[in-house]
Amino acid sequence: MPKKMPIFYSALLLTGVNLLLRLVGTSFQVYVSGKIGAAGVGLLQLVMSVGRLAMVSAMAGIRTASMYLTAEELGRKKPGNVTWVLSGCFHYSVLCSGIVSAALFAFAPQIAEYWVRDVRTADALRLFAAFLPVVCLCGVMTGYFTASNRIGTLAAVEAAEQLCSMAVTLLTLSLWAGDDPGRACMCVILGSCAGSCLTLICLSALRLLERADCGARIPMGKRLMQAAGSLALADIVKSGINTLENLMVPRQLAKNPRVDNPLASFGVVSGMVFPVMMFPACILFGLAELLIPELARCSAAGSRRRIRYLVRRSLKVAMLYGAFFCGLLFLLAQPLCQRLYQNAQAGELLKWYALLIPMLYCDAITDAMIKGLGQQFICVRYNILTSAMDVVLLYLLLPDYGMAGYFFSFLVTHLLNFALSLRRLLKITGQHISWSLVMLTAAAVLSAVWGASQFQQIHLRVLAYIPLLASLLTLFRITGKADLMWLRGLLKRQNALP
Secondary structure (H helix, E strand, O other): OOOOOOHHHHHHHHHHHHHHHHHHHHHHHHHHHHHHHHHHHHHHHHHHHHHHHHHHHHHOOHHHHHHHHHHHHHHOOOHHHHHHHHHHHHHHHHHHHHHHHHHHHHHHHHHHHHHHOOHHHHHHHHHHHHHHHHHHHHHHHHHHHHHOOOHHHHHHHHHHHHHHHHHHHHHHHHHHHOOOHHHHHHHHHHHHHHHHHHHHHHHHHHHHHOOOOOOOOOOOHHHHHHHHHHHHHHHHHHHHHHHHHHHHHHHHHOOOOOOOOHHHHHHHHHHHHHHHHHHHHHHHHHHHHHHHHHHHHHHHHOOHHHHHHHHHHHHHHHHHHHHHHHHHHHHHHHHHHHHHHOOHHHHHHHHHHHOOHHHHHHHHHHHHHHHHOOOHHHHHHHHHHHHHHHHHHHHHHHHHHOHHHHHHHHHHHHHHHHHHHHHHHHHHHOOOOOHHHHHHHHHHHHHHHHHHOOOOOHHHHHHHHHHHHHHHHHHOOOOOHHHHHHHHHHHOOOOOOO
8 A cells, every 4th residue: 555644634634625626616616607697596506405405315424434444453463354344345335336226217207397496407317316325436436545545645636636627617507507597406416426536536546456365255234323323314314404505595594584585695605605505614514524533543553642633633623724714705705705705794794704714613623532532422412402503493484584594593503513613522532622722813803803893995904904813822822833843843754742
């Protein structure tokens, strides 16, 4: 097996890939919103929500299970067993994706008519169903390559996938879709499926070229169900509730007399505000992707000291990174949304949602670490609880409070999910949170935003905000010499452990 890279350099590679993916995705949202308008974007989000439910159901937790089980075998120094892990994952994936694909293809017209309420989307759903098994098998292979730390290979293949997907999507949108949202959905799905086919072919060929040794056959059924079963339940229930939520939002907003176009309002939040808000998180997603197998390997090897260090360092990095972009996007909300979407409402909403960025970014890292430590079943309970609460709150609040009710529900449910997940992580690792550090970071961001907002020109605000925040973080001793030494150690390829 090729030589592994340290987790820092692996994260850098995944960061570059994630930046490319998120940049293309955000650019696509801007392109589509200008082509079909906010109402069309809202309809597209509803179709993609149904597609995500189908994909999550077909995936049935197999990607994380493949990553986790591979990492366990490598942590135990038994690479020959990986062949049986992949074999079990492939059989599981083909069975689950085949059932879901057949059901989606058969019931696509009914789903389009009664769920999405636009019969033009039936063909897009059937196209998605036809390629669903390929997408799921890609999940198995990317999980294996991530767990085995083949990040350079994976980055190259995923970059090629995105370029292929982008080319097919933009070409078909330009030549065929016109202003028809139904055709636009088909173009997006066709581009994504073309990229998935390319990825599956490349990764499967690379695995075969490894000519890996095959150890004695090991039973995988029970371990696979333990790793994937709870994840499948959590993902399916959460995705199902999220789909119900997305389909319900425009209908409940229509009951509010102050909302002129419910579908457009939903499209502004889900198709404009959220992509901008979560765009910087792609850097953290690269770290989160690697923390799952890294912590699984450490847990299998009994490296408690390494686990505590990764938890402590990752939470601090996520907090500081989220705090930085919280202030920056708050300052840039209006001009950024005006430049991208020519939509003032998106800018106002982005200001509110930007305040939640530190919590959302830390939650993503926390969730990955919990999964890496084998606490998947705990995630099931938390996700079901908070997602169900979200549906109830939206049903009650949207008719009277409109988009303000949507924000309140988003805040309460995500805050509760993060608090529960963080509490569990700290309990199983024996770590503690320095609340004084959290409060000082918040004070530094608020002070830097206030100081930068005194300037009228946008570029002056940015130029003032960055040094102000850096100075305050140093003054409050949130960052210091130890952080600089850690960063220098990384750059010198030294071991980052204290």
